[in-house]
């Protein structure tokens with residue numbers, strides 16, 4: 001049992017479980033439960049998903065979508081809904097991406113802090129012979145919009161989901177309590193699935209429900225939980241998402257927040273019989289350590305008003321399994337020394353806000369719950385130059401904890 005009375009470094013930790021009044025809640029009207037069945041796919045034999053936004057930077061945005069058949073795809077975009085006067089394709093080594101079904105097109109040279117309108121286009125390639133390409137019909141979507149982050153954004157607002165575990169209805173249910181303000185991004189903090197089966201699972205249990213809720217206009221960031229490392233499709237997952245730098249561990253800055261995202265890997269020893277000799281997470285975590293050491297030395301990190309860390313597996317309050325202990329051992333001391341403000345995790349399926357404990361973690365640890373009814377949470381964060389406020393809301397709309405920095 002950790003000694004919660006020890007409160008060195010608690011200066012920033014003001015309040016915890018169950019202390020937020022209802023007045024702090026502004027639930028939006030119910031968005032309706034998104035299910036695999038009742039959220040229609042676009043009515044087209046060509047398209048498989050709506051667009052979803054990734055990797056938002058002040059001057060760029062990546063638009064992704066899937067098609068049912070091999071296509072040549074492009075994005076039309078512009079600053080007015082009536083004039084999508086720019087066109088972008090994806091080019092690899094001189095070749096425009098074509099005859100593919102997983103599409104990712106990055107719009108560059110955008111103006112920071114501006115609203116853009118866009119639509120996706122996919123032209124079917126019926127036959128791709130060496131000297132003869134036969135095109136078929138073209139799908140043209142409706143127009144969507146997004147906002148690029150400001151260069152010196154003075155605030156940020158985002159949501160965190162964790163441990164959905166193949167229950168796509170939970171996204172819409174929890175989103176009711178996401179608050180009304182415009183979100184800069186949505187962070188998926190691991191275990192959206194039980195294990196990876198195929199592309200249809202990604203579509204039906206993630207891409208489609210999210211596009212019904214926000215991902216055509218608000219980007220999301222996927223961080224990997226231990227369950228995303230399981231199953232026959234786990235090794236294909238990265239083809240569908242764009243993160244920064246490395247695929248699953250990276251950092252980003254938005255307004256006053258500098259976020260470090262760690263990939264905590266599997267929860268058992270690499271040699272566990274469950275993994276059949278096919279994982280090597282200890283070395284991977286040590287590789288992250290080398291990256292993390294440099295990350296916390298960066299001027300931008302040191303100067304950031306709020307330094308937060310995401311790790312699916314929390315380093316404490318998560319049993320004494322190998323994953324937890326190894327993360328604690330290799331990441332813990334660096335984060336303590338770097339004086340991070342907060343660790344946001346999931347994994348345990350028991351929500352809680354844990355104050356700093358001297359000699360262990362000198363920052364609070366927020367653990368989101370899930371995946372069963374009554375245990376699910378959505379975390380909403382708002383930060384500006386004056387304050388950082390995190391609220392965790394339970395799945396009946398009840399606030400279950402908050403932190404102010």
Ligand SMILES: [Fe+2]
Nearest residue numbers: 191225226347
């Ligand atoms: Fe987990």
